Amino acid sequence: MSCGNPHETDCSEVLDHLYEYLDNEMSDDGCAKFKQHFDECHPCLEKYGLEAAVKKLVKRCCGSDDVPTDLRAKVLTRIQLIRAGEAPAPVPEPSAEVEAAAEGSPAS
Structure with a gap:
């Protein structure tokens, strides 16, 4: 996925590390790069929004299940x-x- 515009951080890098961003497992610098990319790239922002919604839904539906x-x-x-x-x-x-x-x- 790409919007066709050049970015400092490539779309493929953003999408490859999206869950690290969603799970707050990135450095502050990494988060800043991703936030800047989302401000510039609508397709990646949409993908981020979709994945964030799925993550929230799974947490709501399955968050109380005990894991062995x-x-x-x-x-x-x-x-x-x-x-x-x-x-x-x-x-x-x-x-x-x-x-x-x-x-x-x-x-x-």
């Missing part, structure tokens, strides 16, 4: 591996607790 402790630990470990640039660990088969939580029923 082992699933949370596995996800955090995988995130750390990816951020460190290491090969991601293979995704294990879901446990009975995870499958039951996904279906909304207690594990047997």
Whole structure:
């Protein structure tokens, strides 16, 4: 996606790091660059607005669900591996607790 106009920060860079921006995981300088880009680029601003709305909807609809402790630990470990640039660990088969939580029923 691009509006066709040159920007200091390329549209592809903005879209590749959009969730870091949405999750407040960027430096102040990075946030300032993205804010400037959104001021200049309507297509990226629209994409930002759409993703922000989806994130808000998911939080409202799913924000109160309890996450199994082992699933949370596995996800955090995988995130750390990816951020460190290491090969991601293979995704294990879901446990009975995870499958039951996904279906909304207690594990047997």
